[in-house]
Amino acid sequence: MNLKELSQELGLSQTTVSRALNGYPEVSAATRKRVEEAAQAFNYRPSTRAKGLATGQALAIGHVIPVSSKHEMVNPIFGDFIAGAGETYARQGYEMILSIVDDDNEEQIYRGLKSRRAVDGVIVHGPRMDDDRLPLLHELQMPFAVHGRASGSTTPYTWLDVNNRSAFERATNFLLDLGHQRIALINGLEVMDFAHRRRTGYEDALTGHGIAIDPALMRSGEMTEVFGYQTTRNMLGQDDAPTAIVASSLICALGARRAIEERGLVMGKDVSIITHDDALSYLQNGDEIPIFTATRSSVREAGRRLAMMLLDAVGDPGRAPQHVLLEAELMVGGSTGPSPRKD
Amino acid sequence: MNLKELSQELGLSQTTVSRALNGYPEVSAATRKRVEEAAQAFNYRPSTRAKGLATGQALAIGHVIPVSSKHEMVNPIFGDFIAGAGETYARQGYEMILSIVDDDNEEQIYRGLKSRRAVDGVIVHGPRMDDDRLPLLHELQMPFAVHGRASGSTTPYTWLDVNNRSAFERATNFLLDLGHQRIALINGLEVMDFAHRRRTGYEDALTGHGIAIDPALMRSGEMTEVFGYQTTRNMLGQDDAPTAIVASSLICALGARRAIEERGLVMGKDVSIITHDDALSYLQNGDEIPIFTATRSSVREAGRRLAMMLLDAVGDPGRAPQHVLLEAELMVGGSTGPSPRKD
DNA sequence: AATCATAGCCAAAGCGCTTTGGATGCGCAC
DNA sequence: GTGCGCATCCAAAGCGCTTTGGCTATGATT
Numbered sequence: 001m002n003l004k005e006l007s008q009e010l011g012l013s014q015t016t017v018s019r020a021l022n023g024y025p026e027v028s029a030a031t032r033k034r035v036e037e038a039a040q041a042f043n044y045r046p047s048t049r050a051k052g053l054a055t056g057q058a059l060a061i062g063h064v065i066p067v068s069s070k071h072e073m074v075n076p077i078f079g080d081f082i083a084g085a086g087e088t089y090a091r092q093g094y095e096m097i098l099s100i101v102d103d104d105n106e107e108q109i110y111r112g113l114k115s116r117r118a119v120d121g122v123i124v125h126g127p128r129m130d131d132d133r134l135p136l137l138h139e140l141q142m143p144f145a146v147h148g149r150a151s152g153s154t155t156p157y158t159w160l161d162v163n164n165r166s167a168f169e170r171a172t173n174f175l176l177d178l179g180h181q182r183i184a185l186i187n188g189l190e191v192m193d194f195a196h197r198r199r200t201g202y203e204d205a206l207t208g209h210g211i212a213i214d215p216a217l218m219r220s221g222e223m224t225e226v227f228g229y230q231t232t233r234n235m236l237g238q239d240d241a242p243t244a245i246v247a248s249s250l251i252c253a254l255g256a257r258r259a260i261e262e263r264g265l266v267m268g269k270d271v272s273i274i275t276h277d278d279a280l281s282y283l284q285n286g287d288e289i290p291i292f293t294a295t296r297s298s299v300r301e302a303g304r305r306l307a308m309m310l311l312d313a314v315g316d317p318g319r320a321p322q323h324v325l326l327e328a329e330l331m332v333g334g335s336t337g338p339s340p341r342k343d
Numbered sequence: 344m345n346l347k348e349l350s351q352e353l354g355l356s357q358t359t360v361s362r363a364l365n366g367y368p369e370v371s372a373a374t375r376k377r378v379e380e381a382a383q384a385f386n387y388r389p390s391t392r393a394k395g396l397a398t399g400q401a402l403a404i405g406h407v408i409p410v411s412s413k414h415e416m417v418n419p420i421f422g423d424f425i426a427g428a429g430e431t432y433a434r435q436g437y438e439m440i441l442s443i444v445d446d447d448n449e450e451q452i453y454r455g456l457k458s459r460r461a462v463d464g465v466i467v468h469g470p471r472m473d474d475d476r477l478p479l480l481h482e483l484q485m486p487f488a489v490h491g492r493a494s495g496s497t498t499p500y501t502w503l504d505v506n507n508r509s510a511f512e513r514a515t516n517f518l519l520d521l522g523h524q525r526i527a528l529i530n531g532l533e534v535m536d537f538a539h540r541r542r543t544g545y546e547d548a549l550t551g552h553g554i555a556i557d558p559a560l561m562r563s564g565e566m567t568e569v570f571g572y573q574t575t576r577n578m579l580g581q582d583d584a585p586t587a588i589v590a591s592s593l594i595c596a597l598g599a600r601r602a603i604e605e606r607g608l609v610m611g612k613d614v615s616i617i618t619h620d621d622a623l624s625y626l627q628n629g630d631e632i633p634i635f636t637a638t639r640s641s642v643r644e645a646g647r648r649l650a651m652m653l654l655d656a657v658g659d660p661g662r663a664p665q666h667v668l669l670e671a672e673l674m675v676g677g678s679t680g681p682s683p684r685k686d
Numbered sequence: 687a688a689t690c691a692t693a694g695c696c697a698a699a700g701c702g703c704t705t706t707g708g709a710t711g712c713g714c715a716c
Numbered sequence: 717g718t719g720c721g722c723a724t725c726c727a728a729a730g731c732g733c734t735t736t737g738g739c740t741a742t743g744a745t746t
Contacts, residue, residue, distance in 0.1 A: 001458070002702055013726045018704060028724060045458040049395045050702035053731045058392070060440075067426055072643065074422045076625040083410055083417045086443025095461065097403070098439045100429025115344070115388040117732095118438065224625050251625060254597060258634070261604060282419040282594060287569050291601070300415065345732055356696045361734060371694060393732035396701045460702095 001042045010038055021046070048095065060095035061085075061310060062119035064109050066126055069102035073222055075126060076251060077278045077299045081147065084303025085123065092311055094120075107136060114140045121314045123147060123306060127193045143317065145310035147302060148194050158313055160306040160324040164194050164276075167295040167328040168201030168246060169208075171274045174293070174330065175244040176209050179339035180272060184217040184235050184242035186228055186252050195220055195248065198276070202246055217242055228255025236263055236271070243339050247275040250283055253292050253335075272336040276328070290333030297328040344385045353381055364389070391438065403438035404428075404653060405462035407452055409469055412445035416565055418469060419594060420621045420642045424490065427646025428466065435654055437463075450479060457483045464657045466490060466649060470536045486660065488653035490645060491537050501656055503649040503667040507537050507619075510638040510671040511544030511589060512551075514617045517636070517673065518587040519552050522682035523615060527578050527585035529571055529595050530563040538563055538591065541619075545589055560585055571598025579606055579614070586682050590618040593626055596635050596678075615679040619671070633676030640671040 007017040012035070020027045020035035027035075038044075052058050063082065067074055082096070089096050097119060101109045110133065113119050121143035124133055130152035137144045138155060146159040175183050185202045188195035199220075203213050216238065219231040228247060235242055236259060247253040253275035260271045267273060277285045277294035285292055309322050350360040355378070363370045363378035370378075381387075395401050406425065410417055425439070432439050440462055444452045453476065456462050464486035467476055473495035480487045481498060489502040518526050528545045531538035542563075546556055559581065562574040571590060578585055579602060590596040596618035603614045610616060620628045620637035628635055652665050 003704095004702075014703080015705080015727080016725055019725095022704085026724065031724080043454065043458055045455060046704095047396075047460045047702055049392045049401070049460065050731090051704075052392045053390075053396055053733085054702075054704040056731070065426070065429075071624065072426075073624045074426045076419070076422065076623075079417045079419065079422045082441065083408070083415075083443050086408075086441060090443065096441045096443075098425065098429060098441050100426050100433065100439075111386060112388060115386055117390045117392065222625075224627060226627055226630050230630075280419075281414065281416045282567050284567060284569055287573075346734095347732075357733080358697080358735080359695055362695095365734085369694060374694080389734095390732055393701090394734075396703085397732080397734040399701070 001044045003044075003046065006038060006042060006044050009042070010035060058095075058118055058120045059093065060097050060119045061089060061307065061314075062097050062099060062113050062122040063125065064099045064101060064106060064113075064122060066103045066106060067100055068222065069104055071222060073224075076249075076283075077280060078125070080278070080280050080298075080300040081125075081303040083281075084300035084305075085307035086303075088304050088307035088311065092308075094311065106133065110136055110140060110142065114142050121145070121310050123310060128191045129193055129196055131193070143310065143314050145306050145313065147306055149197075150193050151196065156321045158309055158321040158323070160302055160309060160326070162194075162297045162302070162326045162328055164197040165201040165204070167276065167297075167330075168198040169205045170201075170328075170330055171246050171276075171295050172202045172205035173208075175246070175272060175274060175336065176205060176211075178244075178272065178336060179341075180244040181211060181339065181341070182214075182217065182240060182242040183244045183246060184232075185219070186231050186245060186247045186256065187218065187220040188223050188248045190220045198248060223249040223252045225251050225255040225258075228252030229259045230255070232256040232259035233262070236260070236265070242271070243341055244272040244274070244336070247273060250275055250277050250280070250285060250292065250294070257335075268335045268337045270340055272339075274336055277331070285331070286333060290331045291335065293333045293336040294331050295328035296331050297326050302326065344387045346387075346389065349381060349385060349387050352385070353378060401438075401461055401463045402436065403440050403462045404432060404650065404657075405440045405442060405456050405465040406468065407442045407444060407449060407456075407465060409446045409449060410443055411565065412447055414565060416567075419592075419626075420623060421468070423621070423623050423641075423643040424468075424646040426624075427643035427648075428650035429646075431647050431650035431654070435651075437654065449476065453479055453483060453485065457485050464488070464653050466653060471534045472536055472539055474536070486653065486657050488649050488656065490649055492540075493536050494539065499664045501652055501664040501666070503645055503652060503669070504537075505640045505645070505669045505671055507540040508544040508547070510619065510640075511541040512548045513544075513671075513673055514589050514619075514638050515545045515548035516551075518589070518615060518617060518679065519548060519554075521587075521615065521679060522684075523587040524554060524682065524684070525557075525560065525583060525585040525587070527560040527575075527588045528562070529574050529588060529590045529599060530561065531566050531591045533563045541591060566592045566595045568594050568598040568601075571595030572602045573598070575599040575602035576605070579603070579608070585614070586684055587615040587617070587679070590616060593618055593620050593623070593628060593635065593637070600678075611678045611680045613683055615682075617679055620674070628674070629676060633674045634678065636676045636679040637674050638671040639674050640669050645669065 003014050007014045017035050020032040099109050124146040127146050127148045127150040131150035134153045149159050149161045221227045257267050260267050274293045277296040279298040346357050350357045360378050363375040442452050467489040470489050470491045470493040474493035477496045492502050492504045564570045596616050600610050603610050617636045620639040622641040
């Protein structure tokens with residue numbers, strides 16, 4: 001069923017039917033009602049493509065998901081973020097279109113989305129330091145919103161981020177207050193902006209307590225379970241091993257725990273762990289009492305909100321860029337305890 | 344830059360330019376070359392919407408991701424599957440459209456995709472027993488392909504599945520051969536087709552060895568870490584506790600390990616675990632030596648292949664439904680050992 | 687020389703919608 | 717009775733592409 005057929009069915013013009021369905025005032029209430037009922041009955045929905053052609057809008061938002069070409073690594077938070085964003089799109093009548101792309105030819109994808117006029121805007125995932133996607137999108141005049149921030153960008157842009165610096169400062173302070181002195185940081189890849197901010201927070205806390213920063217205790221890499229395991233295992237084998245670890249993700253923390261227990265040590269007693277927790281649906285940090293002490297912020301909620309921010313920007317191109325900085329909450333769980341080393 | 348502008352630039356008609364770019368034979372080699380170079384230079388790409396309108400094709404595939412409304416649970420395999428499928432679409436010039444939907448009003452979504460003519464076909468995720476989506480999609484005449492199978496469907500359809508039955512039979516046999524008699528099953532929700540098949544494999548192995556099936560050792564639920572932990576903890580507290588566990592996912596297995604170690608037991612010695620492993624990029628089962636003995640099958644590869652199968656079906660509607668049954672490989676890791684109980 | 691394929695190109699219709707720029711008829715004021 | 721404003725509807729153009737149904741040379745065939 002298309003507009004033409006529907007309007008013939010009703011004995012009205014396409015114009016009137018279209019207007020009736022789109023809420024224009026030039027239609028009598030009675031006619032509108034009749035049209036709406038018929039549309040319902042015939043299960044009529046306008047073709048997105050035709051509508052898009054006619055209006056010049058795509059009614060779609062693009063998500064370009066970078067996948068590390070080396071490790072075929074898909075960011076685990078992606079599912080939950082998408083789920084959140086998807087809720088917003090569904091409510092607002094937008095389509096979500098996804099492009100998976102290895103990080104080499106991302107530029108191609110953005111240019112393609114633009115020239116094919118496939119989307120009205122894009123969400124930028126996983127911003128890096130001095131991310132070249134931002135200038136590119138500006139150049140393309142493509143509305144966008146960033147999940148996170150990209151240090152080094154000169155022009156303003158819309159973003160939503162967790163306050164990674166303060167979260168990691170707080171986490172580190174929490175451990176310092178428990179008497180820990182040797183605190184390790186297991187971080188994400190340092191090209192990633194969030195990892196950089198987290199490190200800053202960690203370092204600020206240490207220097208604030210007059211503790212020197214020891215590069216031997218700072219590791220960064222792709223945040224897998226294996227990475228958490230290996231770095232922890234490695235550091236626990238060092239002289240002057242850490243008594244506490246700040247981890248960048250729950251998955252890393254699981255690996256760290258495995259290394260701790262493998263050495264016959266007890267988490268929360270011999271070695272404390274505090275981690276950031278993205279509140280992923282399938283990987284909850286325990287039930288009532290968290291397993292890991294953690295700084296927590298829901299990635300799904302972030303998806304919901306950032307999508308809405310982008311739609312706002314698409315709807316009103318003149319509007320100034322919006323920013324949201326979320327504070328993570330600190331959840332105390334069983335993975336932290338006073339430092340075993342009495343100094 | 345659009346077709347009209349490009350053809351004016353070249354001094355050719357839109358017809359000729361369109362044909363040149365789409366590989367039709369009615370264009371001289373010289374002209375085609377000239378057109379292609381100009382398209383390149385002006386970064387021209389046809390508008391997907393206009394092309395879709397003209398051809399009647401959407402050039403897009405829909406993925407409808409059901410999210411459990413109760414637990415806001417996003418299936419963790421989804422990211423990797425999508426990544427695989429996305430590779431195929433990118434290669435074939437298709438768009439991927441994602442709809443997140445809570446499992447109550449899935450029907451609406453499918454009807455919407457159809458009547459809005461938004462996609463050429465859909466991938467069905469997470470098929471359930473007697474899944475009502477299959478008859479619906481047949482009724483709508485919407486091409487589809489299923490990741491998994493739906494027992495109880497009468498009409499044939501295209502699917503790709505892991506041989507869950509044989510994998511779990513093999514896993515259970517592996518434990519039986521190690522002398523285990525009390526073997527637990529931590530399974531996904533039994534409305535899910537895969538969970539049902541896995542249970543069958545497990546039961547077949549037990550009865551094949553003359554061992555009675557004990558309902559006290561079989562649990563099913565949403566496959567989270569906490570679920571794995573709680574059920575394991577619970578079962579280990581029972582009289583006649585299991586000495587081995589077959590788990591349906593790595594995440595569950597991690598929870599099970601936590602429960603085992605919490606009791607002061609050693610995995611692979613006091614209690615063995617064997618799990619299914621979807622080879623998720625961010626949650627690898629160890630490095631060289633697997634942490635868990637596991638039946639493994641890459642979900643990403645499944646995405647790649649199933650997407651291609653769907654495109655084949657879309658391209659040739661007359662073709663008979665295709666089926667692919669993947670055999671999981673058994674990886675022996677450190678989580679299994681001989682039964683501690685000498686009978 | 688007339689005929690005929692054929693290669694190479696073009697004008698215009700059509701895909702399903704929105705939107706512009708009228709038409710039409712009615713009630714009301716003058 | 718005329719003119720006006722308003723409510724309600726419509727015909728047709730246009731969005732950017734593909735595709736149908738030509739048209740025009742050119743060279744081969746008779």
